[in-house]
Amino acid sequence: MTKNKSIHISQIATKGISRRTILKGAAVAGGVAALPFSISRSLASSGEVNVFAWGDYIQPNIIEAFEKKTGIKINLSTYGSNEEVQSKLRAAGGKGFDLIFPSVDTRPEYDDGNLLQVIDESRLKVDQIDSSIWRSSIKLGAARRGKRYLIPFNWGTEGITYDSSVHNFKPGELSYGDMWVDGLEGKVAARQKSIVMTLAIYLDSIGKVSSNRGMDIYKSEADMRRVMDGCLKFLKPYRKNIGAFWNNATEATSAFTDAGCTIGQTWDTTGIKLHIDVDKKWIYTAPKEGALAWMDTMGIPSGATNIEQTYEFINFLMTPEIGAMFANNTGYNTAAVGSARYLSEANKAAFKIAYPEGAIANMWWWPMNTPWFNSVRQEYVEMITAL
Numbered sequence: 212m213t214k215n216k217s218i219h220i221s222q223i224a225t226k227g228i229s230r231r232t233i234l235k236g237a238a239v240a241g242g243v244a245a246l247p248f249s250i251s252r253s254l255a256s257s258g259e260v261n262v263f264a265w266g267d268y269i270q271p272n273i274i275e276a277f278e279k280k281t282g283i284k285i286n287l288s289t290y291g292s293n294e295e296v297q298s299k300l301r302a303a304g305g306k307g308f309d310l311i312f313p314s315v316d317t318r319p320e321y322d323d324g325n326l327l328q329v330i331d332e333s334r335l336k337v338d339q340i341d342s343s344i345w346r347s348s349i350k351l352g353a354a355r356r357g358k359r360y361l362i363p364f365n366w367g368t369e370g371i372t373y374d375s376s377v378h379n380f381k382p383g384e385l386s387y388g389d390m391w392v393d394g395l396e397g398k399v400a401a402r403q404k405s406i407v408m409t410l411a412i413y414l415d416s417i418g419k420v421s422s423n424r425g426m427d428i429y430k431s432e433a434d435m436r437r438v439m440d441g442c443l444k445f446l447k448p449y450r451k452n453i454g455a456f457w458n459n460a461t462e463a464t465s466a467f468t469d470a471g472c473t474i475g476q477t478w479d480t481t482g483i484k485l486h487i488d489v490d491k492k493w494i495y496t497a498p499k500e501g502a503l504a505w506m507d508t509m510g511i512p513s514g515a516t517n518i519e520q521t522y523e524f525i526n527f528l529m530t531p532e533i534g535a536m537f538a539n540n541t542g543y544n545t546a547a548v549g550s551a552r553y554l555s556e557a558n559k560a561a562f563k564i565a566y567p568e569g570a571i572a573n574m575w576w577w578p579m580n581t582p583w584f585n586s587v588r589q590e591y592v593e594m595i596t597a598l
């Protein structure tokens with residue numbers, strides 16, 4: 212999940228984007244009383260859609276609502292990483308699925324082999340999608356050579372979750388550096404793919420490793436290695452702090468509930484759901500250096516076969532009611548316009564904690580991948596793991 216040289220991409224991508232304005236928070240549960248969206252008469256009680264989605268995205272209540280309203284069957288398969296869906300789709304030559312949910316910055320990974328179809332905007336209800344996110348997605352990777360391949364679906368951040376009964380941080384003062392201090396042996400939860408970035412951002416902010424807020428990593432392979440070497444050198448004496456590595460939401464949650472971690476880098480939904488579902492002591496917030504921001508999208512593989520039904524499902528997912536249902540299920544931020552009125556108060560309070568004043572404007576959006584990024588990052592991921 213990612214995310215000019217004279218204007219930082221985060222300034223472009225976050226303009227007008229606020230969970231407060233898009234969602235007004237997210238709830239933890241709840242149904243939708245009415246679903247006043249239109250369905251093509253020709254599609255009623257016909258067809259299917261083969262969906263390949265992140266594990267928590269398309270939950271049973273969404274499937275039930277869609278199948279009841281349309282008669283179109285959802286065949287759901289799930290994955291836990293962008294690499295997994297890329298690998299499977301590439302191995303099948305773009306066939307086997309009608310709809311996938313790539314992170315917007317990973318679109319270049321689908322170019323080789325032309326694994327995605329160009330989006331037919333005449334079939335898409337674009338006015339259901341937040342206009343600022345729709346525009347920002349282009350700069351973050353949704354288009355290629357003037358043609359759109361990805362449709363915004365949701366967005367979120369990766370910041371820090373901590374046990375407030377153990378750690379006492381003042382609003383707006385929490386730093387990525389607070390994970391890399393003495394006295395936290397075995398207490399930090401971390402995702403290797405992300406800490407290589409947040410270490411770069413943190414070390415740049417304190418003047419230890421210059422990287423233009425991490426953006427030099429995308430400048431050239433030589434620059435990336437220079438920055439990563441500096442991060443690795445800094446991390447080495449603090450490697451003992453890491454009590455659990457995680458690569459998906461289940462592992463991230465387990466790091467705190469089972470592995471004894473009291474602080475760590477997580478997706479927003481992990482910390483917010485820990486706070487609401489497990490114990491109020493768990494707090495998720497954006498560090499002062501800026502939370503990593505990501506956008507997930509919807510894409511139609513080049514070998515998709517149920518095209519009309521797929522667009523019907525896409526338009527269904529972006530209705531206000533279903534956008535809210537998705538947010539209620541997951542805690543992520545839907546890109547569907549008008550979802551706010553269908554959400555509860557629970558996550559509104561969590562949102563205020565997660566994003567102190569100025570945090571939205573300060574988010575660090577993952578740039579579009581460069582040719583060297585994935586392979587070099589993986590080298591350093593392995594080195595971090597082996598420290």
